[in-house]
Amino acid sequence: MAESEKSNSALSALSTESRSFPPPEQFAAQAKATADWYERADADREGFWAEQADRLDWSTKWDRVLDWDDAPFAKWFTGGELNVAYNCADRHVDAGNGDRVAIHWEGEPGDSRDITYADLKREVSKTANALEDLGVGKGDRVAIQLPMIPEAIFSMLACARLGALHSVVFGGFSPGALKARIEDAEAKVLITSDGQYRRGKPAPMKENTDQAVEGTTIEKVLVVKRTGTEVPWTDGRDLWWGDVVDAASEEHTPQAFEAEHPLFILYTSGTTGKPKGILHTSGGYLTQAAYTHDAVFDHTPGEDVYWCTADIGWITGHTYIVYGPLANGATQIVYEGTPNTPHEGRHWEIVQKYGVSVYYTAPTLIRTFMKWGEDIPAKYDLSSLRVLGTVGEPINPEAWMWFRQKIGAENCPIVDTWWQTETGASMIAPLPGVTHTKPGSAMAPLPGISAIVVDDDGNEVGNGEGGYLVVDKPWPSMLRGIWKDPERFKDTYWSRFADQGYYFAGDGAKYDEDGAIWLLGRVDDVMNVSGHRISTTEVESALVSHPTVAEAAVVGAADETTGQGIVAFVILRGDAAGDESKGEEALKALRDHVSKEIGPIAKPRQIMVVEELPKTRSGKIMRRLLRDVAENREVGDVSTLADSSVMDMITTGMQDSKED
Numbered sequence: 001m002a003e004s005e006k007s008n009s010a011l012s013a014l015s016t017e018s019r020s021f022p023p024p025e026q027f028a029a030q031a032k033a034t035a036d037w038y039e040r041a042d043a044d045r046e047g048f049w050a051e052q053a054d055r056l057d058w059s060t061k062w063d064r065v066l067d068w069d070d071a072p073f074a075k076w077f078t079g080g081e082l083n084v085a086y087n088c089a090d091r092h093v094d095a096g097n098g099d100r101v102a103i104h105w106e107g108e109p110g111d112s113r114d115i116t117y118a119d120l121k122r123e124v125s126k127t128a129n130a131l132e133d134l135g136v137g138k139g140d141r142v143a144i145q146l147p148m149i150p151e152a153i154f155s156m157l158a159c160a161r162l163g164a165l166h167s168v169v170f171g172g173f174s175p176g177a178l179k180a181r182i183e184d185a186e187a188k189v190l191i192t193s194d195g196q197y198r199r200g201k202p203a204p205m206k207e208n209t210d211q212a213v214e215g216t217t218i219e220k221v222l223v224v225k226r227t228g229t230e231v232p233w234t235d236g237r238d239l240w241w242g243d244v245v246d247a248a249s250e251e252h253t254p255q256a257f258e259a260e261h262p263l264f265i266l267y268t269s270g271t272t273g274k275p276k277g278i279l280h281t282s283g284g285y286l287t288q289a290a291y292t293h294d295a296v297f298d299h300t301p302g303e304d305v306y307w308c309t310a311d312i313g314w315i316t317g318h319t320y321i322v323y324g325p326l327a328n329g330a331t332q333i334v335y336e337g338t339p340n341t342p343h344e345g346r347h348w349e350i351v352q353k354y355g356v357s358v359y360y361t362a363p364t365l366i367r368t369f370m371k372w373g374e375d376i377p378a379k380y381d382l383s384s385l386r387v388l389g390t391v392g393e394p395i396n397p398e399a400w401m402w403f404r405q406k407i408g409a410e411n412c413p414i415v416d417t418w419w420q421t422e423t424g425a426s427m428i429a430p431l432p433g434v435t436h437t438k439p440g441s442a443m444a445p446l447p448g449i450s451a452i453v454v455d456d457d458g459n460e461v462g463n464g465e466g467g468y469l470v471v472d473k474p475w476p477s478m479l480r481g482i483w484k485d486p487e488r489f490k491d492t493y494w495s496r497f498a499d500q501g502y503y504f505a506g507d508g509a510k511y512d513e514d515g516a517i518w519l520l521g522r523v524d525d526v527m528n529v530s531g532h533r534i535s536t537t538e539v540e541s542a543l544v545s546h547p548t549v550a551e552a553a554v555v556g557a558a559d560e561t562t563g564q565g566i567v568a569f570v571i572l573r574g575d576a577a578g579d580e581s582k583g584e585e586a587l588k589a590l591r592d593h594v595s596k597e598i599g600p601i602a603k604p605r606q607i608m609v610v611e612e613l614p615k616t617r618s619g620k621i622m623r624r625l626l627r628d629v630a631e632n633r634e635v636g637d638v639s640t641l642a643d644s645s646v647m648d649m650i651t652t653g654m655q656d657s658k659e660d
């Protein structure tokens with residue numbers, strides 16, 4: 001048997017999940033996106049996307065839906081012109097919905113603010129006028145590092161209004177990371193704040209951003225006052241938002257830009273150290289953002305109260321807080337703080353307060369809620385919820401079931417949405433009124449999207465088999481390149497299956513017996529044990545299905561005989577964290593459990609009980625660091641960790657366990 005065949009069949013043989021949940025009957029009966037959408041899109045893909053583009057207001061209609069002549073550089077809706085900010089604010093006011101709340105904003109310390117669409121239009125116009133006065137125009141780059149405050153959204157839309165590109169950098173990134181991004185994009189203006197609230201306390205922001213700005217192309221720094229923290233000040237360069245924006249005119253006439261005009265750059269980490277500036281453009285991006293926000297969440301403007309818990313610094317915040325929902329005239333929650341400030345029920349308190357009906361979050365947070373205990377959400381009225389969503393990593397069936405039962409009262413479809421910074425918007429996800437969902441599966445490509453699982457040679461694998469996830473047809477919100485680096489763009493995404501012209505997502509996936517798609521984590525998270533390819537996700541999922549385990553991270557560590565050996569790091573549940581559950585017996589029981597769930601090939605070589613796992617600020621487990629620990633290496637760069645002390649705790653624990 002060829003090596004790849006062997007590993008593919010090993011991957012396919014791993015655990016199967018047989019539960020399946022149809023949409024509640026009443027939900028299905030009223031759902032906007034129906035089963036025939038798949039057929040319509042298959043029969044006429046471009047016609048389907050043209051229909052979706054009609055959701056937007058174009059000042060000039062396009063004359064061609066897709067131009068793929070210069071593949072992999074796509075052009076969508078060529079000849080068309082629109083203003084993205086007009087579509088996200090003004091047009092709702094023009095339609096008579098100026099009084100509708102666009103944003104219920106909740107500050108971490110308990111302050112709040114309601115922003116209507118009329119307010120949004122006014123604030124975005126003022127911000128655009130202020131930026132224009134600072135010399136920002138079409139094609140310029142503006143860097144934004146802000147907490148989750150309304151000004152972040154005003155700033156992004158003001159850039160869009162002017163045809164300037166924003167580059168939002170997550171608030172927790174270090175000055176060095178911000179500087180590298182400013183330099184790569186050659187940004188002219190930085191928008192930041194004096195400070196930011198972190199777990200109930202003001203932390204400095206401008207002090208850090210000042211270090212990043214030093215010696216770069218930044219000419220002006222616009223500073224929002226949020227915490228009242230004292231800040232260093234450079235006269236002539238630094239300006240208070242309150243002085244400049246509040247004084248600006250409320251009138252700003254949006255200019256239309258062509259569909260392919262760049263909208264933003266968002267940096268994402270690659271396999272090499274240098275972050276990639278992922279470039280998105282206007283018409284196609286907004287079309288798919290609006291379409292998926294509507295179809296995947298069954299969203300009705302004026303009725304639903306929508307909440308995406310992501311940060312504006314990530315693509316999920318761009319597409320599902322700013323562009324998708326606002327293009328659709330949604331009423332949404334924007335929450336500034338952490339989920340346990342001031343208490344672990346904060347999210348559920350907000351759901352109850354505003355009657356949130358659509359709640360979209362990350363699996364890592366769901367597992368954290370599980371760890372905190374089901375009695376916390378049980379104290380709140382969550383009956384307004386009707387759709388639940390997840391994004392960012394594969395969700396293990398146990399967390400999915402918990403979400404369904406403890407948050408959704410077994411009455412809300414769960415949409416597990418697979419997509420990437422690069423894809424711009426959701427690609428593989430259930431339609432909540434149509435799909436019979438399985439816990440842990442993103443199910444199928446959305447109508448209009450085509451994605452398949454292929455083997456090493458690019459041939460589609462059969463049901464029950466695993467391989468690589470590829471997108472085999474261009475889609476409107478696809479990245480248009482890597483900023484200033486077309487070669488890296490071609491190399492990273494289009495060279496692996498160049499003959500077929502497929503976009504290589506970098507994720508492993510498999511079809512189950514019914515053809516549903518299961519994501520298996522990044523290909524670089526796939527372990528190879530004795531020639532068997534085993535996904536870290538599946539082993540983690542097996543561990544978490546044991547009653548004593550709250551969270552697990554699994555890595556493949558170099559092993560003399562088997563190539564790689566499986567090393568697991570587990571956090572035990574609150575009620576199981578006593579000493580006996582860490583003992584040899586208990587760990588053996590866990591190893592046997594994995595063996596039982598997946599098969600003896602997946603049995604971890606070693607299991608470590610830890611208090612915390614190293615995670616990036618967007619909640620992704622940094623397996624690279626755990627691999628260092630598992631292979632007894634000095635732990636590598638921890639600068640992107642949300643809490644860098646976690647690694648000290650883990651390495652100390654590892655040494656203790658060796659001395660035992």
Ligand code: WTA
Binds near residue numbers: 393417442505506
């Ligand atoms: C992973 C986030 C499984 C995947 C929108 C992808 C997922 C990477 C899912 C992109 C999901 C995202 N199931 N895996 N529903 N959603 N991923 O760029 O590995 O931050 O390649 O975009 O997250 O992460 P990014």
